[in-house]
Amino acid sequence: MKRLARLLARLYPRQWRARYGQEFDALLEDVNLTWRDVFGVALSALEMRMKTTTAPRIVDLASRDIPHGYELETVVEYPRDDGSKMLVRGFLREVDLGDSYVTLTHSARGSEPAQTILVCGKKGQVAGDFRTDETEMLVLRADGTVQRTEQTVKTWLKYDAIRDRLREKYHSGMKAGFSPDEIHQQIQAANSLEP
Amino acid sequence: MSDPTLLVLASLAEGDKHGYAMMEDIERFAGVRLGPGTLYGAITRLEQRGWIRPARSNDDRRQPYALNPEGRRHLEEQVANLNLIVRAGLKRLRHA
Numbered sequence: 364m365k366r367l368a369r370l371l372a373r374l375y376p377r378q379w380r381a382r383y384g385q386e387f388d389a390l391l392e393d394v395n396l397t398w399r400d401v402f403g404v405a406l407s408a409l410e411m412r413m414k415t416t417t418a419p420r421i422v423d424l425a426s427r428d429i430p431h432g433y434e435l436e437t438v439v440e441y442p443r444d445d446g447s448k449m450l451v452r453g454f455l456r457e458v459d460l461g462d463s464y465v466t467l468t469h470s471a472r473g474s475e476p477a478q479t480i481l482v483c484g485k486k487g488q489v490a491g492d493f494r495t496d497e498t499e500m501l502v503l504r505a506d507g508t509v510q511r512t513e514q515t516v517k518t519w520l521k522y523d524a525i526r527d528r529l530r531e532k533y534h535s536g537m538k539a540g541f542s543p544d545e546i547h548q549q550i551q552a553a554n555s556l557e558p
Numbered sequence: 559m560s561d562p563t564l565l566v567l568a569s570l571a572e573g574d575k576h577g578y579a580m581m582e583d584i585e586r587f588a589g590v591r592l593g594p595g596t597l598y599g600a601i602t603r604l605e606q607r608g609w610i611r612p613a614r615s616n617d618d619r620r621q622p623y624a625l626n627p628e629g630r631r632h633l634e635e636q637v638a639n640l641n642l643i644v645r646a647g648l649k650r651l652r653h654a
Binding site: 368386387389391393394396397400403405406408410411542545 | 581
């Protein structure tokens, strides 16, 4: 049983093994292992592996209310296929002016030049859960070029309520001492349990 | 109270312990047996949050952990919340 548990412990990610491997092996030596423990080791190793290799990780997140809207700053770490990681830094400002709205997004992916997107929208007719808006989008690139697009877009009205609920979850979770990434995982776990 | 992270914090509130000592202590005071995988999953999360830290040890392999002030604060808050629930539950059961 101990031998099998030690073999399964090798499934933990390399970084985890480097930090906890020796003391974890010592614990496996000390404990009278059951089949349930062995299964638990395999499950925990796989969970740790999924967390560290495939899922993006929220490194930092800050949100604040501003007149008629809010601002959001995020730093998210995305794993690449070759094992390296890429940081994506983002800033979002949404302002609702009643009949219209303005959204400003500034983002930088890894070492690539940053890009800014400004969307000005005029609210239109509502049908069911959707509203048809007239928007103007400006993409401001680091090389100085600006791409301007006018289009009619359908806006999902439930998005605002979902966004506000998520902001509240992050706000209360961070107040309780959880990291943004832990809150993200809790939200994902809760969603996966929904029927 | 079966959240492994809370059980580990409660165990370390008594003093520094390594993994096996935590498992035994938790089984004694909570009647819950945490397996090695679950225990180290909780230790990993708690250290990432900065609520516990590795403590000094003469044993190269068995690493003891100590509670940080932030971890103690979180435990105090959680225990206070649980206490409220227990008191409300007992009161309602008496009236049922």
